[in-house]
Amino acid sequence: MSPVLVVEGLCKGFTLHLQGGVSFPVLRGESLALMPGECVALAGPSGAGKSTLLRCVAGNYGAGAGRILIRHRGAMRDLAAADARLVREIRTETLGHVSQFLRVIPRVPALDIVAAPLLARGAGRAEARARAAALLARLNLPERLHHLPPATFSGGEQQRVNLARGFVAPNAVLLLDEPTASLDAANRAVVAALIREAKAAGTAILGIFHDSELRDRVADRLHAVDPLEPAA
Amino acid sequence: MSPLLEAEGLTLRFGALRALDGVSLALWPGEVVAVVGESGSGKSSLLRALSGLARPEAGRVLYRDAAGAACDVHALSEAERRRIARSDWGHVHQNPRDGLRMGVSAGANIGERLMAAGARHYGGIRAAAAEWMARVELDPARIDDLPRHFSGGMQQRLQIARCLVTRPRLVFMDEPTGGLDVSVQARLLDLIRALVEELGLAVLLVTHDIAAARLLAHRIVVMRQGRIVEEGLADRVLDDPQHPYTQLLVASVLAA
Ligand SMILES: Nc1ncnc2c1ncn2[C@@H]1O[C@H](COP(=O)(O)OP(=O)(O)O)[C@@H](O)[C@H]1O
Numbered sequence: 388m389s390p391v392l393v394v395e396g397l398c399k400g401f402t403l404h405l406q407g408g409v410s411f412p413v414l415r416g417e418s419l420a421l422m423p424g425e426c427v428a429l430a431g432p433s434g435a436g437k438s439t440l441l442r443c444v445a446g447n448y449g450a451g452a453g454r455i456l457i458r459h460r461g462a463m464r465d466l467a468a469a470d471a472r473l474v475r476e477i478r479t480e481t482l483g484h485v486s487q488f489l490r491v492i493p494r495v496p497a498l499d500i501v502a503a504p505l506l507a508r509g510a511g512r513a514e515a516r517a518r519a520a521a522l523l524a525r526l527n528l529p530e531r532l533h534h535l536p537p538a539t540f541s542g543g544e545q546q547r548v549n550l551a552r553g554f555v556a557p558n559a560v561l562l563l564d565e566p567t568a569s570l571d572a573a574n575r576a577v578v579a580a581l582i583r584e585a586k587a588a589g590t591a592i593l594g595i596f597h598d599s600e601l602r603d604r605v606a607d608r609l610h611a612v613d614p615l616e617p618a619a
Numbered sequence: 620m621s622p623l624l625e626a627e628g629l630t631l632r633f634g635a636l637r638a639l640d641g642v643s644l645a646l647w648p649g650e651v652v653a654v655v656g657e658s659g660s661g662k663s664s665l666l667r668a669l670s671g672l673a674r675p676e677a678g679r680v681l682y683r684d685a686a687g688a689a690c691d692v693h694a695l696s697e698a699e700r701r702r703i704a705r706s707d708w709g710h711v712h713q714n715p716r717d718g719l720r721m722g723v724s725a726g727a728n729i730g731e732r733l734m735a736a737g738a739r740h741y742g743g744i745r746a747a748a749a750e751w752m753a754r755v756e757l758d759p760a761r762i763d764d765l766p767r768h769f770s771g772g773m774q775q776r777l778q779i780a781r782c783l784v785t786r787p788r789l790v791f792m793d794e795p796t797g798g799l800d801v802s803v804q805a806r807l808l809d810l811i812r813a814l815v816e817e818l819g820l821a822v823l824l825v826t827h828d829i830a831a832a833r834l835l836a837h838r839i840v841v842m843r844q845g846r847i848v849e850e851g852l853a854d855r856v857l858d859d860p861q862h863p864y865t866q867l868l869v870a871s872v873l874a875a
């Protein structure tokens with residue numbers, strides 16, 4: 388078996404032009420590989436760069452140097468060098484990302500936010516909505532909320548919408564950034580089950596889990612992200 | 620697949636002012652590209668040069684039609700350019716008065732575009748106009764009202780119906796929410812977002828509203844003083860901006 392995701396020598400830093408152009412590195416030469424069905428947990432103190440690494444893989448942050456190879460349509464494509472159209476295609480078909488916070492879209496109900504990835508892959512509207520509703524129900528989101536835009540939802544409710552959106556369509560690679568931060572025990576158990584099912588279906592998962600119990604239940608191994616000493 | 624619209628080295632001067640200074644840009648089928656930057660940065664000049672309304676001093680614009688044939692937009696005769704603009708393109712202006720005929724009814728505003736595209740059957744045209752009024756959330760019962768009796772937000776939705784009724788492949792939008800109240804803007808943006816997605820339109824959207832660009836665009840182009848200073852995937856340009864000017868734009872909005 389060969390990996391679905393290979394990160395090679397990934398470097399990332401930021402230059403804050405509004406703060407007098409101060410520059411600092413966050414990631415220096417990160418490398419890791421994920422096999423289908425494998426779950427790797429990123430470990431490291433707050434501010435070490437775990438979310439930055441996930442966002443680089445998601446294409447949300449540009450890589451400074453290095454390669455981010457992902458198996459897409461049968462070939463390894465370099466996300467670090469991909470143009471906007473290829474990144475969009477990879478996100479639609481291959482790569483899911485559950486960010487820490489849901490980005491709400493005015494007037495779009497929870498159900499349609501969750502159904503969107505299925506529609507983007509060509510599912511019919513009725514089928515997409517039915518699958519979205521079933522997943523939201525599994526995550527214990529009351530049905531009366533399905534038809535409301537999540538702008539007014541609690542943090543935990545928004546997080547469940549975000550999770551449902553990430554799990555509703557199968558992905559070859561799924562990125563999870565603290566998926567259970569504001570969930571109760573019952574919903575954490577649902578998320579653990581969703582992760583195990585996704586793994587069994589072959590999804591490779593790269594995640595940040597603050598909840599060590601969940602991490603022990605789902606992660607096959609840890610990848611340490613060490614904070615960099617600021618350049619002297 | 621090839622780009623629908625391809626511009627290379629566009630330069631346009633007004634006296635000493637360089638409105639466009641060597642701008643190159645490609646737009647692909649089904650892609651929504653937002654051009655952002657503060658007023659005076661050259662956004663509207665770019666849109667006018669791309670759609671053939673302003674002739675650049677240097678550079679060229681290629682448009683590829685549905686059959687895949689490419690034409691140089693600025694080498695077309697005025698009649699040819701108008702023909703393509705009628706059959707393939709749509710314009711949504713900031714001021715609905717620039718996109719609507721204020722002296723004829725709402726239904727006629729929509730129907731006129733259809734007739735210009737060759738439709739002749741009166742009943743069918745009226746039915747299509749009513750259907751499009753409903754799609755843009757206007758009451759079809761007001762089909763015979765003059766746009767003058769509509770609110771600004773309603774006029775803007777009527778302009779969108781008039782633009783989209785002929786199913787253009789490419790739509791140019793210049794600050795479509797510009798003159799509207801914030802509450803009305805959100806509804807209009809959502810309507811545009813839904814229609815663009817449903818119809819798979821390619822859109823070139825000029826806006827200084829970063830939140831609108833985040834909501835609608837796949838790709839963002841940042842302009843400053845007639846040049847593109849940064850471009851890329853919409854969420855990346857906004858979340859990991861590289862150029863000092865982009866960082867300033869992003870930092871200046873509350874929560875985009
Ligand atoms: N868009 C950004 N612009 C500037 N600095 C950023 C940006 N995103 C993250 N950082 C910085 O990168 C460092 C790592 O942050 P992060 O990846 O969120 O850490 P973790 O997830 O491990 O807690 C922090 O110093 C953070 O402030």
Ligand SMILES: [Mg+2]
Nearest residue numbers: 437438439595
């Ligand atoms: Mg983090």
